[in-house]
Amino acid sequence: MSKIVLVHGIAQSRKSADTLQPRWANAVIGGVRNAGHGQQADQLREEQLCPQPSIRVAFYGDLFRSPGAQGGATPEPGSTATDDLEERLAQAWLTEAARRASDPKDMRLAQLACAQLQPSAGQQGARSLTRSAVGYLANIRGFAPVGFAFAKAFVENSLREVSSYFTEPSLREAAQERVLNEIDDSTRLVIAHSLGTVVAFEALHRSEHPVALVTIGSPLALKNVIYDRLVPQPPTIPTCVTAWADFVDKNDLVAVHNDLRGDFPPKPGNPDVLASTVWVDNAAQPHDHQAYLTDPRVGQVVVAALQL
Template sequence: MARVVCVHGVGKQQLGEQTLLSQWAPALHDGMRRAGSQARLVDSDVEMGFYGDLFLPPGQRLAGDDPHYEWWDVSAGAETDLLLRWWEHAAAAEPQVVAPGARNLLAGVGPLVQSALLALSASRFFAGLAEKALIFNLKQVIRYLAESELRAAARDRVRQMVHEDTRVVVAHSLGSLVAYEALCSLPDHGVRSFVTLGSPLGIPNLIFDRIHPAPEQGVGRWPGKPSSTTWTNIADARDVVALVKDLRPRFGPDVVCHLVPNGSHVHDAVHYLTKKETGVAIADALR
């Protein structure tokens, strides 16, 4: 039974549990060491709540190619809205990204979605990410929210890994939404520390207002018992996915929020895991 359950983010559909753990486990230990902890976790202490394969097109194996998306495959509504929010945030954080209001600089490139993708191609955040991969990741977020069977299957993957010995759940990106909903559905769990990294949970309308269980009077449910489960949220100020860095207005004043510098890879899970702030939240729960 794992003491630490990890939950990955978007774009991991071609990987698997052990591949991700080979990256996450050393980084997790580094974060704990930065926090001053001398504890060492053995392999059986850490497991990965893997749900990426649920996003593969039917009939493909993990080695298959992702769909080749073009700009016109971005649907109107939630997908376009989220893409434009990413564009706005990237332009505010990175001066080389053309701002949405500077339409004259993007004259002749076509519809707004195409303009957004062109502008984001200059972002360090999206460096090395092909346009089709960016669109695929965008669609994963919206699919999770819109497809009830997929959502339940991903949430159940995490639920099944949380046992009486589990003390920490650390989740990255979209995984923070999956893990949050899984913990809320397990009211008697013994998790002492919920750690979210680069989380989109606080984005109004697109994410926060569509979580399960639904927020009451503008406040989301605490993912456990407030007396026994702490929640630490960690984000880089330039992280486009974590559009809302401070979760306290949405989930209550007890969320411990930190801003950390992740260098040029602002949304990278490994960079988040190696931080002292992450290590403290994990080590304290295991002590």
Template sequence: MARVICVHGIGQQFSGERDQHLRWCAAIADGLTRAGVSAAGSALAPADVSCVFYGDLFRPPGRVLAAQDPPWDASDVDDAGDDAYEAELLFALWEEAARTDSAVVPPQARTLARTPRSVQMALDALSRSRFFAGLAMRGLIADLKQVRGYLCDQDTYARVQQRVAAAVTDRTQVVIGHSLGSVVAYEALAAHPEWSVRSLLTLGSPLGIRNLVYDRLRLPTGGAPGDWPGPVTDWTNLADAGDVVALVKDLRPLFGDRVEGQLVHNGSRAHDATRYLSTDGAGRAVARGCGLL
């Protein structure tokens, strides 16, 4: 019966509900403190926060926590015909990384044919970026496949959405979505205008990426990408200038001027959910939604 529902992003297949809850609760409390909400710990108790977990859907069966991702390489990135989604997303990330990081060599026109060789060049370029520092190639490829799995596979989409719907109750006031979780949250709210949720908080969101994300959003019959997300009256979107996943920082041109957009600074971990949550902007959004301000 949580007041705040949290939806994580990609790369969480080796995490779990309790792990997510521990980290997100602490960061939410810090954000409330930054926002000037007194006695943040008692204003929003751990029991008031619930983390929807779906990372296990992307964890191959029989794997243990210490295992590594499959030894994928450039040949495993789909890059042809109707299956070119992973390569298209990879190149969008490459272009954005090059724009924000001088250490990343930008893609040239000759690489845009999306060949196996150009996919390898994109992976090599991203491996040198600050944003993807420490992430092995197989990890990046796994993340691409998770995004494709949710956006392009109806069964995966349905299973994730079922978990969100099971978590939301009449007591839920705020939904928070990080990274791919912001897409999940937006689609869930759009599909359930009957919910009593008042506020949506999106963090490091890829919702504004045309063709690859925005134009693939699934709305109820008669709806279209860009529609206001169902019952919410308040939508705050936070983006770090160096967050490659949040390629489009300002969502207002696509979703309307009612979206309150803020640029934040998360340091070397631009896409980190807890760094987003600990900002005063996140704290104010949660506090407004919960009636604490």
């Protein structure tokens, strides 16, 4: 198996482990090099050429792909529970944008949306509100860096993936199994991004292999939407985690801007291995996994976890 297991986030259903692994591995190695550890970066790059590379992606994005679906298509309506969760998540993202969007125009737009969109009654009402919220979100820079049409599809699919994960038990189980299948005694570090932090967190509660954990752009602490649906409840640091570092960009609207230490205590009798959240600056791509992974502080954590 691998020293490092990478767990991707939302909107990867049209990708594969083979397409993601080179980009993610290169970003991790780049972060190590940016941290001033050129020799260790070279070592990791050489190990990637081995039959059993040091860095592998636990891919679960295909679980969200509907048979016959076309890329960018609007997801089919789901159950009442799914629609309700999508509505809650869309409202939560708008609330975050209204509170802390860096662009004043984005903040005003989000504030207007929050004032106009009220919680709905019934499944049809939930879908209508969600469609309206998607339109607002797709015009906010954090969600629309490359144009409205792309952002609208991104937001729609992201909402559907998060809600599907929490409302479809078989999908949830399968996603966690993808992570657990990549972890064994040789694994030293799990790095997870976005929705992948949720999948990894729940999977690690089922693992006995000691690993360090890095979360980037994580929505784990999003109350009333994600945090309250995590397993186990109340959420605690997985017993197998020997160290946990969390990184958040100040403009990442998908992530929650709270120090996770207040929401994820250790289990009774276990050490508190969760460090204070580290704030990073990913410039124009606040939720981009490559921007997170190439940050020198993330690279330093990688070196420490692998004891390179």
